[in-house]
Amino acid sequence: MKNKEKHIGFILFVVFAVLPFTLAFGYALLYSFGVIGIVNEGFTLKFWKEVFTSSTLGVSFIYSSVIALIGVILSVSLALWIVLKYRESFGNKYLSFIIYMPLAVPGIVSAFFTYQLFAQSGFFARLSYQLNWIETAQQFPDLVNDNWAIGIIITFISLLTPFFILLYLNIYKDERIEELSQLSRALGANKKQIALKVSLPIMLKKSWVLIVLYFIFLLGAYEVPLILGQESPQMLSVLILRELKQFDLTKISEGYVMAVLYTVVIMSATVFIFSRKKLRNNAY
Amino acid sequence: MRISLKPFFLSIMVLLILFPFVYLLWLSLSADWSFPQVMPDYFGLKNWKALLISETGLLRSFFQSVIISVSVGFTATLSGFVISRNIAYHPKKNTLTLLSYFPYIISPVVFGACLSYFFLKLGIFGQMTGVIVAQFMISFPYALIFFNSFWGEKTKNMEDLVSTLGGNRLSSFTKVLLPLAKGMLLVCFFQTFLISWFEYGLTSVIGVGKVQTLTIKVFLFIREANYFYGALSSCLLILPPLVLMYINKKYVFNKLT
Numbered sequence: 001m002k003n004k005e006k007h008i009g010f011i012l013f014v015v016f017a018v019l020p021f022t023l024a025f026g027y028a029l030l031y032s033f034g035v036i037g038i039v040n041e042g043f044t045l046k047f048w049k050e051v052f053t054s055s056t057l058g059v060s061f062i063y064s065s066v067i068a069l070i071g072v073i074l075s076v077s078l079a080l081w082i083v084l085k086y087r088e089s090f091g092n093k094y095l096s097f098i099i100y101m102p103l104a105v106p107g108i109v110s111a112f113f114t115y116q117l118f119a120q121s122g123f124f125a126r127l128s129y130q131l132n133w134i135e136t137a138q139q140f141p142d143l144v145n146d147n148w149a150i151g152i153i154i155t156f157i158s159l160l161t162p163f164f165i166l167l168y169l170n171i172y173k174d175e176r177i178e179e180l181s182q183l184s185r186a187l188g189a190n191k192k193q194i195a196l197k198v199s200l201p202i203m204l205k206k207s208w209v210l211i212v213l214y215f216i217f218l219l220g221a222y223e224v225p226l227i228l229g230q231e232s233p234q235m236l237s238v239l240i241l242r243e244l245k246q247f248d249l250t251k252i253s254e255g256y257v258m259a260v261l262y263t264v265v266i267m268s269a270t271v272f273i274f275s276r277k278k279l280r281n282n283a284y
Numbered sequence: 285m286r287i288s289l290k291p292f293f294l295s296i297m298v299l300l301i302l303f304p305f306v307y308l309l310w311l312s313l314s315a316d317w318s319f320p321q322v323m324p325d326y327f328g329l330k331n332w333k334a335l336l337i338s339e340t341g342l343l344r345s346f347f348q349s350v351i352i353s354v355s356v357g358f359t360a361t362l363s364g365f366v367i368s369r370n371i372a373y374h375p376k377k378n379t380l381t382l383l384s385y386f387p388y389i390i391s392p393v394v395f396g397a398c399l400s401y402f403f404l405k406l407g408i409f410g411q412m413t414g415v416i417v418a419q420f421m422i423s424f425p426y427a428l429i430f431f432n433s434f435w436g437e438k439t440k441n442m443e444d445l446v447s448t449l450g451g452n453r454l455s456s457f458t459k460v461l462l463p464l465a466k467g468m469l470l471v472c473f474f475q476t477f478l479i480s481w482f483e484y485g486l487t488s489v490i491g492v493g494k495v496q497t498l499t500i501k502v503f504l505f506i507r508e509a510n511y512f513y514g515a516l517s518s519c520l521l522i523l524p525p526l527v528l529m530y531i532n533k534k535y536v537f538n539k540l541t
């Protein structure tokens with residue numbers, strides 16, 4: 001009876017968690033090799049060759065990685081600085097609630113808000129006009145749908161920083177960094193040494209898995225670059241979807257090649273993260 | 285004398301946090317606001333009244349989003365709780381947990397695009413059921429990972445004790461495990477509810493514009509350059525999580541950790 005229950009549980013796990021992912025990956029793989037697909041005629045490597053000879057995916061991958069990396073690094077740095085410098089203030093009843101509020105804002109709303117503020121007809125452009133800094137909307141710098149992805153990075157920072165502040169406040173408390181800092185001070189360490197050799201190493205060590213996970217999440221971000229990104233290069237998810245949804249049916253297989261490559265990279269990164277640290281210690 | 289920048293910095297931080305909420309509410313109450321005006325020509329409840337008009341479909345979208353998110357939250361939490369037990373006590377626990385990370389960590393929109401063929405074959409493409417199933421597929425792995433830490437030596441000993449005292453598996457679940465996990469179940473429900481509530485990419489691919497949740501509405505209004513309704517939809521999207529957070533802020537925070 002117990003064995004039967006175990007098997008049912010395992011089967012349900014496979015059906016709900018493993019099967020959808022396997023089906024999606026298998027479908028994309030078969031499509032990428034031309035085995036399935038309305039206009040495909042059988043197994044071929046031509047779609048893979050075309051993707052590898054074109055620079056689109058490579059450029060998009062580098063572009064997405066750089067944006068995700070900048071977003072994560074700036075968010076983590078800002079959060080660490082705020083927590084190390086102003087952590088006592090978060091004990092305040094109102095501030096301790098206010099700091100949670102940004103977590104109620106989804107990515108799509110955050111992107112919309114950034115657009116409203118930084119577009120050439122946005123709030124800051126209007127203010128600049130009233131202050132006589134600009135005479136036409138076009139004179140306001142391109143901060144959304146721009147070459148440097150400034151709008152995307154600002155949105156990523158606004159989404160991630162509050163989360164990391166809360167995370168580091170918790171780590172600071174749970175890891176008793178205050179007590180360790182006092183001990184270091186008693187042993188003669190100054191403020192800078194305490195921050196660099198005690199607080200930061202502990203906080204970064206405790207959060208590195210989440211930092212990497214958030215890098216991966218940002219790498220696959222969709223709605224933020226869809227609203228704030230430019231036509232070319234595009235971030236990975238936007239590019240893959242564009243390829244998969246295009247009218248030229250002969251090109252769809254190339255979209256699936258990109259989807260397969262993206263999935264393989266994400267899977268490898270996940271395996272790497274969890275082979276470095278035991279899952280039990282990392283997950284929650 | 286050294287001047288402390290702390291009050292100044294904290295005030296700026298509070299202003300930065302509150303500004304998006306105030307601005308979006310302000311925008312939702314505005315109309316006829318063209319460049320270079322800093323203030324709108326109209327300020328009032330016109331847009332909010334439009335909420336009740338069926339043409340905007342916002343009220344319908346709101347309730348549709350609630351139904352989808354509650355369904356996803358409820359099914360993912362319950363099934364995640366029950367099935368995570370099998371994973372936690374499985375000899376290959378680490379491998380199985382790793383497998384459950386894949387659908388959670390991959391971009392939902394890419395995942396959805398690769399799965400859309402199967403949804404089409406099942407006849408749930410472009411339907412609310414399809415969106416619920418698709419969102420369940422990314423929320424369920426989250427619930428599995430979330431409950432991983434619940435099952436351990438202590439829980440196993442309790443189950444053994446129930447068994448020794450003559451209880452069966454059902455009574456073990458209903459009388460011991462569920463009451464023990466009540467807090468975690470509630471937290472997981474709110475997290476999975478939020479995963480679904482915030483979801484855009486997967487919903488747009490599987491719903492193909494026919495299932496218009498609030499996130500889809502926000503995007504549609506942005507595309508139409510109807511920023512006032514966009515702000516109104518954004519307010520409706522932010523309101524429930526904000527209320528949940530006010531009730532208990534830990535529900536939201538745990539989602540992300």
